Amino acid sequence: MENKKNKSEKSLAQLGSAAVTSHTVNEEAKKQPSYQTVTEIMDWGAAITKVIVDLGKAVPVDSVTKETFHVHVQRYDRRLENPFLQEGNRIMKNAYVSDKHGKPAEKMGQYAVLEMQVSPTLSLSSAINYDWKGTGFNDWTDNQYTITQQRNIQTSDGTISELVIDTFTGGVRELVDDFTTGKATYDNITLTYADYSPAKNNEKNPLVIWLHGAGEGGIDPTIAIAGNKAANFASEEIQAYFDGAYVLAPQTPSFWMEGFTEFGDGTSKYQKALMALIEDYVSQNKDIDHSRIYIGGDSNGGYMTMLMIRDYPEYFAAAFPTCEALKDSLITVEEIQKMKNLPIWFITAKTDKVVNPNLYTVPTYNRLIEAGAQNVHLSLFDHVIDTSGLYKNSDGTPYEYDGHWSWIYVYNNEVTNTINGKATTLMEWLAEQSLKK
Template sequence: MPISRRTVLAAGAGAAATLALPREASAGTAVGFTLDAVTLDGGEQVVAITLDTRRLGPIDPAGLTTSTFSVHAKATSPLPLAPGEQILSEYDLDRPVTAARLDHRGNIVLELSHAEGQVGGGTLGYLTGRGRNVRLDLVYTITQNAPLARRHGGPVRISRFTQGRLVNPEVDAFSYHTSGSGMKYRLFAADRRKRPLIVWLHGGGEGASLPDDYYDNETTLRANRGALGFATGAGQRIFGGAHVVAPQSTSYWLADGPHFAPRIQEIVRDVVRRHDVDRRRVYVAGCSNGGYMSLEMTNVYRDTYAASVPVCGVVTSVLTDAELAAVRTPTWLVASRDDDTVDPGANTVHAHDLIPGSRMTLYDNVVRNGYQFPGHWSWIYVARNDPSINGTHIWQWMAQQRR
């Protein structure tokens, strides 16, 4: 016979037992969730969702499957587009759930399909007309397809899902700051013992867009792993602990390097003053626009930096041969031969030929874990401590330099 929610069963001679089948709990069961992100070599992606289900009671993990929940994601530009302008990487699609599990707090974690170059999941969009990465407006919609089994009590359906913040532990480890001149920067602070300082200068796409009043102090850490690499456990071990600072330009470093140089130097002085920085071990590195700017800093402030790592940097028309020849800071240049954005011969090789004692690593292309990136993205190799000469990798070389 069909079993109702309350059924009387025979339980021996003349006795009766009542079996109460659990009712589904749903009314008023609202749950918040976070978007869990990771900055991949090609930029930040949302790789999982964490549902705050702790207060629902112990969830039975055996009842969780990849079809228990469905996830839809929509990403749109935070800024209105100019006529004819496009924003790359907008999306409106379902995100496949690849795993469903409980974390150590009892929250449900939905792992999402993601990969380098995969459409959907990215947190940044590129405005073609302005040459800027901007943080996309993300709206995630979760649908529960089956009730959740609990170890104690009946099954439960969630009545409402509320989206919370974007969580990226590596990015969140950098605090927000603004210098006296108004330049924003992010800072990873090591412990209070005397530590070196690494200055990371971003590429052209990570600056502000002040005509739109867009100055987010975000994209420098979400667009690539340039600054993040030095703050990893591996980077910190090599440098013996290091502060890492990432200023954000109000436009392009290339637009007016001599104007930006003292503003960057102001940030360096401020960090040195507020933290116990080893002044003999201040390093500067940067990619593309930032590759130029790292050379500009060692050209203008010749007594500050112990080493410089310009990656796929612009040299032609912004630094004279005499200025390059006058650089005395130990310098290691990096680029890829297939860079079709900044000609490596006219820039990286040319700078290497002029800077006394400089080192250079030229790759044929930019490939990481089997995925080929644009040739301009050679900063990926520096962020992973890949360049090496005679068995010495670039981070170890930097860490050895003293002013």
């Protein structure tokens, strides 16, 4: 196997127009008023939540409000025959003077942070685009901002007025930039991957493997963790359950469900390469605990999760297939017997119209229980809704996502069950599983 790994760019070079321009910014451009973007991975995907404006000189903390600047964006997807997607004005939520990293200044600062509204329905805020007519994949978009000054800024050196700022100098992608990327080739099949390494603590650390859905295939593995919220496995909240865990997010150039005879036939032409990648990754990171390797994935990735635990049930300590797409009719009695002793937590929603749980997850779960499985669980949600309280329908009820998006509950660790008389979250349960038990 050939395995190549490179540190991800920390300068946000892949974000927005940075994918093209951030490496070529000259010294003269750096002296001009300019902006950077801040991208966060939300429940529905990547969104640009802030721009940080370099004003060129220090200003008092009370000299910038949300009325000081007007923010306009044009969005492009360079994969498309007609790259232009849309343009419009971003709605300002807040604005404040800061240091260059966006931290609020105490008295004076050279930068202004402009916080903008985002929501599941506000496509102007999105940092990615789903090419549903062509590739079928998500990818980063070019987001070209123009920040126009609307009100004067008073400083001790005089007045700053009439700024028009459209020089992009990079940015950051929260959590995504904490991952590195690489690729591995096995028998002429190349898989890319994103991975996160915990701080070294002279102890063995578990490994969490996540397999992406159909929309996150391709050759840019940052999409595998940013097309939806998989990057959250590296968050402080989730890492705390494991006292630090490795995260490996492999990416297929097409679909995990690409079988040897037809799509979703119970096989995958990527399975051997995936297992080779996992074994190679574990061997290269000596502090990975071989007894605590966990695997999960959503939809297309849930399908591959099922294949992996079917064919390598003694390698993994636990699995958490989410809206998994392996038809129950393709799972034999013998395979149920092989899987029944592996700790598994299934997650899906009744409103899933893409992968009907009554044809996939539910009957498989029932067969495992009937076969005597002792540590197999099912979270069957009524629907998938916003639980943050931030996004609501016009009647005040929580915003409802597509029923297929049950992975949102996984990334936010909002999957719970009563186990041994105790309310237990998915991540609590996962961290407790070990082959030694």
